[in-house]
Amino acid sequence: MNASDSIHTVIAQLEHLFSQCSHSSQQLAQQLTQRLTPLVNAADPSELTTAFPRTAIESLINRALADNPFCSGAGFAYHADAPLNPQAKWSLYWMYKDSNHESTLELTPLTQQHLDFRTFEWFLKTKSLKGPYFHGPYVDYICNTSYTMTSAAPIFIQECFYGVAAVDVLVSRIEDEILTILPQPRPKMVLTNTFGRVIFSTLTGYRVGDILRSEALAVIHQHPLFCLYLPA
Secondary structure (H helix, E strand, O other): OOHHHHHHHHHHHHHHHHHHHHHHHHHHHHHHHHHHHHHHHHOOHHHHHHHOOHHHHHHHHHHHHHHOOOOOEEEEEEOOOHHHOOOOOOEEEEEEEEOOEEEEEEEOOOOOOOOOHHHOHHHHHHHHHOOOEEEEEEEOOOOOOOEEEEEEEEEEEOOEEEEEEEEEEEHHHHHHHHHHHOOOOOOOOEEEOOOOEEEEEOOOOOOOOOEOOOOOEEEEEEOOOOEEEEEO
């Protein structure tokens, strides 16, 4: 495989990876919406979190993880708008893959007062956009302390916001997918998100998380979720 063919293969694999992660978060949001709608209609807002079927929620999250080989974690971040949530309750149900088995992380104001997902960009942007959002790369200090990208989708019930469904993919997994395809010597390339933040590079001087500022590179492929650059 020559360099040109390998780059086209990389693009195809990246499109598959990003699209599948975006699909996973949107599908999880749809499934959670269907599961929670009867509870929202029946429960008092102040008692909603205690009425959540934790086992059913975790089953849906585990299914999302099992169906997507790229994902390292998935979950449901609940925080309904103020009129529906007078006590400002929030809760995070999160499952993540660790050493080939699933582990559970549940955050509430009582257990993690200093880790409030309501301030995180993947939650705030998804809520404000009222649609899917792909955030990162960023260092995930909650689960894995690794560079991560999060695909999130909002949960609306009767046009009211109730939270976000999300899945994570490690930047190291994206790197592995690219490096498996590239021949030696590796073609020079830089992968960024749509805002120019570096995800992967075979060029020195371009670190993960940096904002790309270079006239020596040209975009050769622009996807709704990523951009690929080669030397101009």
